[in-house]
Amino acid sequence: MNRRTDEAPLRARVAADIERPDRLAFGLTGRQLLILAVAGLALYAAWSAVATVVHPLVFLAGAVPVAAMAFLLAVGRRDGAGFDAWIWAALRHRRSPHRLVPAEGPVASGPAWIATTAGPGDRLPLPAPLRLPARGITSDGLIDLGPDGTTGLVAASTLAFGLRTAAEQNGLVGGFARWLHSLDGPTQIVVRAQRVDLTYLADRYLAAAPELRHPALDEAARAHAAFLDDLATQRELLHRQVTVAVRSRRGPHHTAHQVAQAARALGACEVPAQVLDGQDTAIRLAASLDPTAPSGPLTHATTDEGDVW
Known part of the structure; x- marks a missing residue:
């Protein structure tokens, strides 16, 4: 069956973020509600503990920055990831070894006479084995x-x-x-x-040009090699x-x-x-x-x- 060639192009709507979590309440996800709930309970517990000795305005002045940080932690995003994920990744990076080497098992320690420039007795931590996702x-x-x-x-x-x-x-x-x-x-x-890189093709044309059977082919090969060199020079x-x-x-x-x-x-x-x-x-x-x-x-x-x- 022949299809019409003048029909309108098909447009397909694709969601921008198909892995976006569900919104449970107030336009917030379960993770965001959990962060805000924990921050609210912590502030309520702190107020219950100091309500008899601290003026409400003084406590409010100290609680507002804490609530603002909790709200920023819950709703803030960078490069598609929440700020809580960034902080958790930073903590894992801080506690993980920063020097990795390809090894099957634990890395053996070096001789006792190896020391760093920080001073006698100070030694760099041993590198950890590199674990790649692909085995x-x-x-x-x-x-x-x-x-x-x-x-x-x-x-x-x-x-x-x-x-x-x-x-x-x-x-x-x-x-x-x-x-x-x-x-x-x-x-x-x-x-x-x-x-x-087109220089490889240009060199091949120049090397093969003298072996061609007709002078016109030789001239065409050299012209094409010059064209490739000019194209590589003027264009990326x-x-x-x-x-x-x-x-x-x-x-x-x-x-x-x-x-x-x-x-x-x-x-x-x-x-x-x-x-x-x-x-x-x-x-x-x-x-x-x-x-x-x-x-x-x-x-x-x-x-x-x-x-x-």
Whole structure:
């Protein structure tokens, strides 16, 4: 059945914060009500203890800053997290070891003659073992997260959405929406932008130009190499890397099935997608630990129109 090409583009409404907790009373969540209730009970207990010896105005002057701090702690947010979570994270960071090293067990102490520059007898605390969330990568490309299950990665490409007709856009949006509604576990889409170095391609063209059979091909190869050098000089080229991470706690077989289903669903939306094996998963994880590193020479790219060298 042919679809009309002049129909209006489909618009899908997506909630800005789908993990927002429920509001129980007065527009406050259970966590916020608990913080305010504890602060109120503490102030009431303090007033009951000093009511006979402290003037009410004096107690009110001291209670207002405490109530204001409790209210700020309850409703204040930064970067999407509440202030109480920030304070709890700061306390855990303060009490946690700050020097971590990769080790299987406890780190052995050094010789007794090693001392710091702070003075005789003062020694730096021993580093603690580094515990990463990922315990290993299987040959199938699944990341073992221990009690949190396993995660599989899917490498996806970008799609020229704006160049499609309204009917084609509606079909792509509908297919992507069906995949989102089919998800029954945590799924994350990570998009990284990396700088692209074209000097490698330009050098390859210049090296291959003398071996071409016709002088016109030689001239065209050198002209294209000059174009790439000029493009790299005048523009800041970026390469986008899209990774879909699918996690499940139902076992490796279920995770593998979910990853394959995600690749098929994206393929139905005309998005080239491929499940990463163990080697490719390790390479992508290693690159994610150094986000500022350049992507290296661009030798091959995949688009919705095919393969481009």
